[in-house]
Amino acid sequence: MTQTILRLNHKGEGVPETGAPIPRTLPNEVVEDGRIVTPSADRVAAPCRHFKSCGGCAMQHASDAFVAxxxxxxxxxxxxxxxxxxxxxxxxxSPAQSRRRATLHGRRTKKGAMVGFFGRGSDALIEVPDCKLLDPAIIAAIPMLEELTVAAASRKSTVGLVVTLSGSGLDIDVRDAKPLEPQSILEMSALVERHKLARLSWDGEAVATRVPPFQxxxxxxxxxxxxxxxxxxxxxxxxxxxxxxxxxxxxxxxxxxxxxxxxxxxxxxxxxxxxxxxxxxxxxxxxxxxxxxxxxxxxxxxxxxxxxxxxxxxxxxxxxxxxxxxxxxxxxxxxxxxxxxxxxxxxxxxxxxxxxxxxxxxxxxxxxxxxxxxxxxxxxxxxxxxxxxxxxxxxxxx
The missing domain is CATH 3.40.50.150 (Vaccinia Virus protein VP39)
Structure with missing residues (x-):
């Protein structure tokens, strides 16, 4: 079925003449069975290699001028x-790689853990080691976040990792985590010191603060x-x-x-x-x-x-x-x-x-x-x- 995209909706999805919105399309593009037949002059190659699978960004297929x-x-x-x-x-x-705050998610695996963003419209977790959105300091912390996920998540659960870059280091709040036992609190305090985090919180309650995280x-x-x-x-x-x-x-x-x-x-x-x-x-x-x-x-x-x-x-x-x-x-x-x-x-x-x-x-x-x-x-x-x-x-x- 061939469709022409008329405009974008408020989510940035292409609205065709008939049928449901089509993500990652642009006005005046001709689409046939999900494939771009006639691309827009405003279409560009996505700067991030994770764009096709990751749900963190919606508009990398469009030029900066078009998005503006x-x-x-x-x-x-x-x-x-x-x-x-x-x-x-x-x-x-704002420039690329300038996001100082983001909510990532973590899951345990047989070999350890994986951390990333959810895929578009799914609960599949996509690892994003080359993310072009996040501040490099957050990307560099992904191995530490994986270590944290092993401690925070049960075998079948997904934890939220609210990561904020502060003036004194990373400030992390773990969401939907399993309760911390006394021994685990000591281990988390050691993790904070080892990775020089500013603060680590568990569902909004501070567990360990090395230095106050300030803005x-x-x-x-x-x-x-x-x-x-x-x-x-x-x-x-x-x-x-x-x-x-x-x-x-x-x-x-x-x-x-x-x-x-x-x-x-x-x-x-x-x-x-x-x-x-x-x-x-x-x-x-x-x-x-x-x-x-x-x-x-x-x-x-x-x-x-x-x-x-x-x-x-x-x-x-x-x-x-x-x-x-x-x-x-x-x-x-x-x-x-x-x-x-x-x-x-x-x-x-x-x-x-x-x-x-x-x-x-x-x-x-x-x-x-x-x-x-x-x-x-x-x-x-x-x-x-x-x-x-x-x-x-x-x-x-x-």
């Missing part, structure tokens, strides 16, 4: 579906709780932070909503007093500790608050010059409704979901805000994901 344009269009189409037009800046893309947020050094959210690449974090900094300008009083561990809070505190709010107490505690250990920063007030159930109200924002808001993928509809009624002059909106962002943007615009520009950021290279920062202002307030 496609992800920019994802943002534009999300906005246009809500009747919104604005200036969309050129996308900023740099502006002038602050923050030790994240095990498995806590972190921007995927340092490059991406910097691009997002630079855009947020531009929006804040000379603001003196800033509120950071969904602040996490302080990715944007601490850079903002170099010039402004910041009120940081986050629903998870452990993240707020890490942010507060990082601020207290830093020098040269202005006051940061840290508060644990569920912004979905108790959004910040307009009267609580009376003295605020600018707001940073960086919600989870579902967006922050309840908080945005309150924010739209406020008199805050500038809003720096960060999002990892163009669709929920467009919904919330429409709420702000209906409340009198202007969407000045959007900056797409692609730190999940070769995936279908795209992030963004957007500037909102209330024109009548200058």
């Amino acid at each position: 344009d496609w992800k920019t269009d994802v943002v534009r189409l999300g906005l246009s579906a809500r009747g919104i037009e604005t200036d969309i800046r050129p996308i900023v893309t 740099i947020f502006g002038a602050g050094k923050v030790t994240l709780p095990p498995g806590a959210f972190l921007q995927a690449t340092d490059h991406g974090q910097q691009a997002l932070s630079d855009a947020v900094r531009d929006i804040l300008g000379d603001a003196k009083q800033v509120v950071d909503l969904f602040a996490g561990c302080g990715t944007f809070t601490l850079p903002a505190a170099e010039k402004a007093e910041v009120w940081a709010l986050e629903g998870e107490a452990s993240l707020i505690a890490a942010l507060d500790a990082g601020w207290r250990m830093a020098t040269g920063l202005k006051k940061v007030k840290s508060e644990t608050r569920d912004l979905f159930r108790r959004p910040l109200l307009p009267q609580e924002l009376r003295k605020t010059d600018a707001v940073i808001i960086d919600p989870p993928r579902a967006g922050a509809e309840a908080q945005t409704i309150e924010l739209a009624q406020s008199g805050v002059k500038r809003i720096a909106a960060v999002s990892c979901n163009p669709i929920s962002f467009a919904r919330d943007a429409k709420i702000l615009i209906d409340g009198g805000y202007r969407l000045d520009w959007v900056q797409p950021v692609d730190q999940f290279r070769w995936s279908s994901h795209v992030e963004l920062v957007a500037q909102f202002t209330k024109p009548h307030m200058g």
Whole structure:
């Protein structure tokens, strides 16, 4: 059966004239029984030899220029579906081999263990020794992760290995592992020392810490709780932070909503007093500790608050010059409704979901805000994901 690919869906799969989406195809390509008959001019040889079998990447068959344009269009189409037009800046893309955080999986074998990513649409585990996505320090740690898998996995189980490159070494959280016996804890402590890991955790509970694993947020050094959210690449974090900094300008009083561990809070505190709010107490505690250990920063007030159930109200924002808001993928509809009624002059909106962002943007615009520009950021290279920062202002307030 011969089919022509019309467009890509939100997963980056080719949508033909009829039938189910076809992965790893591009618009205008002619496909016959799963074989590319007429390739697109945008088709390239995948840079990674694991691409055909590994499910970690979706878009290595497309040129960088095509992916950049496609992800920019994802943002534009999300906005246009809500009747919104604005200036969309050129996308900023993280380089290859820059992912500092990833979830690998491990399984025991007759001879030891194997570690890698799942195959596309399957539970087959694919080893990726030449991965072009991960930071080389993570690739170099695969033999150690195999050793860890032998200790953590039962004969038939699969363990998750959340690996984060910190400023003091690798920070690893083992998920779905078998319980550790007292002797095993001693063995894991020895493994941490032998491989110079920063920290090893078991389902979110620290087992052994050689040195606190820290991340740099502006002038602050923050030790994240095990498995806590972190921007995927340092490059991406910097691009997002630079855009947020531009929006804040000379603001003196800033509120950071969904602040996490302080990715944007601490850079903002170099010039402004910041009120940081986050629903998870452990993240707020890490942010507060990082601020207290830093020098040269202005006051940061840290508060644990569920912004979905108790959004910040307009009267609580009376003295605020600018707001940073960086919600989870579902967006922050309840908080945005309150924010739209406020008199805050500038809003720096960060999002990892163009669709929920467009919904919330429409709420702000209906409340009198202007969407000045959007900056797409692609730190999940070769995936279908795209992030963004957007500037909102209330024109009548200058």
